[in-house]
Amino acid sequence: MTNEETINRFYTAFQQLDYATMQSCYHNEAVFNDPVFGLLDITETRAMWEMLCKRAKDFSLVYGNIQLLDEEYTTCNWTASYLFSKTGRRVVNRITAHMKFKDGLIIEHTDAFDIYRWTRQALGLPGLLFGWSPWMNRRIQRQAKEGLVTFMDNSD
Numbered sequence: 565m566t567n568e569e570t571i572n573r574f575y576t577a578f579q580q581l582d583y584a585t586m587q588s589c590y591h592n593e594a595v596f597n598d599p600v601f602g603l604l605d606i607t608e609t610r611a612m613w614e615m616l617c618k619r620a621k622d623f624s625l626v627y628g629n630i631q632l633l634d635e636e637y638t639t640c641n642w643t644a645s646y647l648f649s650k651t652g653r654r655v656v657n658r659i660t661a662h663m664k665f666k667d668g669l670i671i672e673h674t675d676a677f678d679i680y681r682w683t684r685q686a687l688g689l690p691g692l693l694f695g696w697s698p699w700m701n702r703r704i705q706r707q708a709k710e711g712l713v714t715f716m717d718n719s720d
């Protein structure tokens with residue numbers, strides 16, 4: 565499978581909230597990083613996608629602008645629209661994915677987006693007032709990781 569085919573498989577599965585197919589697009593040594601969850605190993609990454617897919621409310625996703633930078637590195641843009649579970653607020657998150665591939669699978673995946681914009685949408689007034697601060701960013705990341713650990717513990 566080519567890198568572009570893997571990306572299309574991954575995001576098509578994401579559009580359908582098919583976490584098992586998404587998980588299968590990752591190499592067994594893969595790592596993931598984004599402003600909300602921070603750095604995750606493969607076990608955490610697979611659990612994160614399962615958790616997000618299972619909890620998704622009023623979800624839609626579009627993706628495109630796939631750029632094959634070389635035989636290993638690829639970027640693409642994607643936008644997810646959903647209701648944030650903790651507040652019920654609408655979030656429209658515009659993301660640039662940076663991926664490295666090995667053996668046709670994702671081995672490194674970094675999603676980059678404006679955390680302040682996300683925080684304002686997800687949290688409302690607290691996000692507007694404090695979303696720019698390192699303190700709020702650490703708090704969001706800590707809560708996201710704690711939620712992931714709880715999900716993983718309850719999945720066993």
